[in-house]
Amino acid sequence: MTSQHTIRRRMAATTPVVLALLLLVFVLAALALGDRAIARMAAETLIRVTMVVGFWIFVGNSGVVSFGHAAFGCIGAYVSAWLTLKPEMKATLLPGLPEMIAAADWHVLPAAVAGGAVAALVALVTGAAILRLSGIAASIATFAFLAMVNTIWANWTSVTGGTSSVVGLDRYVNPWVALGWAVAAILVATLHAAAASGLALRATREDEVAAAASGIDRFRHRLLAYTLSAFFCGAGGALIGHFIGVINPDGFYLSLTFLMLAMLVIGGVGSLSGAVVGVLALSIAVEALVRMEKGVSIGAATFALPPGSQEIILAVAMILILIFRPSGLMAGREVMLPARWVAGRASTET
Amino acid sequence: MPKLGVYDLAVRYGKLTAISDLSFAVAEGERVFISGPNGAGKSSLLSAIAGAVRAAHGRIEMDGEILSGLGPESIARRGLSMVPEGRRIFSGLTVLENLSVGTGMRNDRSAVAEDLEIAYTAFPILRERAKSPAGNLSGGQQQMLAIARALMTNPKVMLVDEPSLGLAPKVVDEVYDRLCQLQALRALTLVIVEQSSARAARVGGRMLLMRGGRIVADGDAASFAARDLLTEAYFGDAA
Numbered sequence: 001m002t003s004q005h006t007i008r009r010r011m012a013a014t015t016p017v018v019l020a021l022l023l024l025v026f027v028l029a030a031l032a033l034g035d036r037a038i039a040r041m042a043a044e045t046l047i048r049v050t051m052v053v054g055f056w057i058f059v060g061n062s063g064v065v066s067f068g069h070a071a072f073g074c075i076g077a078y079v080s081a082w083l084t085l086k087p088e089m090k091a092t093l094l095p096g097l098p099e100m101i102a103a104a105d106w107h108v109l110p111a112a113v114a115g116g117a118v119a120a121l122v123a124l125v126t127g128a129a130i131l132r133l134s135g136i137a138a139s140i141a142t143f144a145f146l147a148m149v150n151t152i153w154a155n156w157t158s159v160t161g162g163t164s165s166v167v168g169l170d171r172y173v174n175p176w177v178a179l180g181w182a183v184a185a186i187l188v189a190t191l192h193a194a195a196a197s198g199l200a201l202r203a204t205r206e207d208e209v210a211a212a213a214s215g216i217d218r219f220r221h222r223l224l225a226y227t228l229s230a231f232f233c234g235a236g237g238a239l240i241g242h243f244i245g246v247i248n249p250d251g252f253y254l255s256l257t258f259l260m261l262a263m264l265v266i267g268g269v270g271s272l273s274g275a276v277v278g279v280l281a282l283s284i285a286v287e288a289l290v291r292m293e294k295g296v297s298i299g300a301a302t303f304a305l306p307p308g309s310q311e312i313i314l315a316v317a318m319i320l321i322l323i324f325r326p327s328g329l330m331a332g333r334e335v336m337l338p339a340r341w342v343a344g345r346a347s348t349e350t
Numbered sequence: 351m352p353k354l355g356v357y358d359l360a361v362r363y364g365k366l367t368a369i370s371d372l373s374f375a376v377a378e379g380e381r382v383f384i385s386g387p388n389g390a391g392k393s394s395l396l397s398a399i400a401g402a403v404r405a406a407h408g409r410i411e412m413d414g415e416i417l418s419g420l421g422p423e424s425i426a427r428r429g430l431s432m433v434p435e436g437r438r439i440f441s442g443l444t445v446l447e448n449l450s451v452g453t454g455m456r457n458d459r460s461a462v463a464e465d466l467e468i469a470y471t472a473f474p475i476l477r478e479r480a481k482s483p484a485g486n487l488s489g490g491q492q493q494m495l496a497i498a499r500a501l502m503t504n505p506k507v508m509l510v511d512e513p514s515l516g517l518a519p520k521v522v523d524e525v526y527d528r529l530c531q532l533q534a535l536r537a538l539t540l541v542i543v544e545q546s547s548a549r550a551a552r553v554g555g556r557m558l559l560m561r562g563g564r565i566v567a568d569g570d571a572a573s574f575a576a577r578d579l580l581t582e583a584y585f586g587d588a589a
Contacts, residue, residue, distance in 0.1 A: 202447075
């Protein structure tokens with residue numbers, strides 16, 4: 001019996017490895033196709049994996065739906081822009097920045113980490129108020145937070161550039177950089193879920209009363225997950241900025257919120273693998289539909305979907321999944337290596 | 351000093367009074383049944399002691415330390431653990447995860463392993479099903495898991511709310527057998543809500559009879575069942 005448990009434990013430990021390999025294969029396949037548009041799609045997908053895995057750390061374990069995580073992406077993106085743009089550019093574009101930031105000329109990697117860290121700090125402070133609320137009230141408060149961040153960013157023109165875009169970000173993000181961040185997010189999510197705090201948070205998700213009776217301080221575990229989660233959404237936001245080169249507060253508002261939620265719902269909020277698979281499935285589907293909208297040549301004829309059909313098809317797909325597979329593509333399961341692959345050493349031990 | 355003391359307790363839900371002017375004390379190692387008709391305030395009493403419901407008035411003490419006003423998680427950390435009504439296991443988590451949840455606050459790793467062994471010995475089915483989702487267990491097994499989970503927080507006092515609810519009489523026998531074994535083994539102080547005074551008499555211990563938010567009788571459970579047939583008839587007997 002012990003050996004069976006050992007095998008199960010080993011299988012569970014393979015999940016992050018399998019997910020990382022899956023993403024690696026995805027990048028290699030995208031690059032092998034030699035199409036620049038596909039390589040860009042791969043990088044964008046992996047940035048989303050970073051953000052959605054971050055998102056999952058909180059939503060998946062706590063069971064509280066957050067509408068506010070796109071705002072952490074916004075914060076991360078602007079922090080990285082503030083720290084990496086050339087000082088002379090900032091003097092004209094963003095005259096209101098404090099001197100220390102205006103003079104900063106950071107390397108891109110520490111700037112992305114700083115983007116995540118500032119987002120995490122904001123999560124720690126705002127979460128201290130929001131996460132004391134229960135269930136639906138907490139979700140609505142996160143939505144209010146999203147709206148607040150968007151309004152501040154759209155109107156504090158001297159610091160954020162307002163609704164006009166901030167341009168000129170160093171476009172260093174390629175599929176490999178994004179892969180590195182995605183794998184880091186997967187590792188942290190795995191460690192958190194396996195730690196006592198992750199388990200305690202899932203217990204509060206299952207039954208608040210019983211969790212409290214087991215000595216669990218729901219607020220503390222929620223706040224930790226919220227902060228960790230904001231870090232990866234913030235870092236992901238910084239990556240988006242340095243992938244496109246241009247940022248705008250509305251790029252981190254409702255459509256991003258909807259996209260992140262849709263990816264989590266389609267993959268299945270019940271497991272980390274669900275988060276990753278949801279991003280891959282949706283990103284590939286979007287890419288395919290966009291191409292079909294542009295037109296596909298078969299022989300002499302060209303077929304094209306009418307513009308806008310991409311959004312409609314995706315919305316229909318999401319509704320169908322909610323009806324026929326409400327717990328998502330992965331239905332709460334994790335991908336892992338089969339038992340016989342990991343059984344070898346385990347069985348000799350017992 | 352009593353192990354657990356409740357003094358002038360009142361619990362209200364809005365304008366509705368569930369408990370008023372209620373006092374009693376429980377000695378260390380004692381087994382106390384709380385019985386009475388529906389709506390007598392039995393579950394409210396347990397919830398108030400565990401901190402899940404805030405008392406409107408009164409004082410609750412364990413070993414002389416005041417518990418009233420603390421949150422349920424702080425009370426659990428001080429060694430008072432509740433097995434809630436309807437079991438409320440974490441059905442999406444595995445059996446082992448259910449048992450591990452209560453140990454998150456403990457630093458005594460080797461004692462945790464010992465307690466897990468005690469729980470597994472008392473309820474062998476839990477060892478067998480350790481890796482399966484707790485939601486797949488039968489009602490009786492879920493009740494055993496809820497008790498084992500409470501035990502994993504290393505309690506001195508354990509409150510059990512209607513362990514017999516919805517279980518076949520034979521399963522109820524088993525649950526009580528194990529509960530009494532664990533009490534002896536861990537020197538637990540037990541407070542159990544039990545509808546059936548006949549059941550309480552069979553298991554043995556002290557019984558508090560509640561009605562309308564007050565304690566109306568306090569004595570040996572066996573004497574209740576023999577003496578007060580009228581009460582028995584009035585309150586009904588589920589077992």
